[in-house]
Amino acid sequence: DTAVSQTPKYLVTQMGNDKSIKCEQNLGHDTMYWYKQDSKKFLKIMFSYNNKELIINETVPNRFSPKSPDKAHLNLHINSLELGDSAVYFCASSHISGEQFFGPGTRLTVL
Amino acid sequence: GENVEQHPSTLSVQEGDSAVIKCTYSDSASNYFPWYKQELGKRPQLIIDIRSNVGEKKDQRIAVTLNKTAKHFSLHITETQPEDSAVYFCAVSKGNNDMRFGAGTRLTVKP
Numbered sequence: 001d002t003a004v005s006q007t008p009k010y011l012v013t014q015m016g017n018d019k020s021i022k023c024e025q026n027l028g029h030d031t032m033y034w035y036k037q038d039s040k041k042f043l044k045i046m047f048s049y050n051n052k053e054l055i056i057n058e059t060v061p062n063r064f065s066p067k068s069p070d071k072a073h074l075n076l077h078i079n080s081l082e083l084g085d086s087a088v089y090f091c092a093s094s095h096i097s098g099e100q101f102f103g104p105g106t107r108l109t110v111l
Numbered sequence: 112g113e114n115v116e117q118h119p120s121t122l123s124v125q126e127g128d129s130a131v132i133k134c135t136y137s138d139s140a141s142n143y144f145p146w147y148k149q150e151l152g153k154r155p156q157l158i159i160d161i162r163s164n165v166g167e168k169k170d171q172r173i174a175v176t177l178n179k180t181a182k183h184f185s186l187h188i189t190e191t192q193p194e195d196s197a198v199y200f201c202a203v204s205k206g207n208n209d210m211r212f213g214a215g216t217r218l219t220v221k222p
Contacts (some may be wrong), residue, residue, distance in 0.1 A: 048209065082209065100210060104153075
């Protein structure tokens with residue numbers, strides 16, 4: 001009964017490629033997030049969706065495009081991958097103003 | 112935007128000692144203050160949280176104190192055990208989708 005799941009767990013790719021990470025939650029939450037955790041472990045919010053609508057869009061290159069087909073899914077598509085995109089990407093979900101439940105993370109390595 | 116500072120960045124204690132991690136924030140409208148624990152290679156998980164109408168909350172060996180006037184809150188772990196070794200993150204929210212994390216504290220408990 002995985003609450004928040006992400007696929008893939010690992011992603012190794014060449015610079016310039018386009019890739020997607022998928023996220024699904026079965027908690028009935030109305031808000032979903034994407035975070036980037038760099039090598040220094042800093043957790044930085046990238047996007048937040050509430051009921052499929054974009055609420056927060058931090059200063060993230062427009063190569064990153066989130067897509068929320070429904071309340072239970074928030075996917076992240078990345079175009080023209082760069083070396084600096086290498087990080088662990090976490091999806092999370094919550095009720096508004098409540099505890100955030102994180103997915104297992106996707107370790108992206110750009111070569 | 113909200114600015115969250117967390118100290119110390121690393122903390123090493125002997126098993127059985129107490130550990131204290133402190134966070135300060137800038138936005139007086141913030142009203143939700145969770146703490147997350149992230150073990151190596153795992154996802155962040157909530158360990159305790161506090162809302163602005165409460166000054167202190169305790170759960171077994173873990174406690175959080177909040178000083179709204181001074182805009183700081185602290186995590187206290189008593190009788191530390193080796194399994195408490197992890198990275199701890201404070202976070203701050205205004206009760207909306209926007210949660211900001213501190214930079215993390217790497218706690219090492221030496222047996």
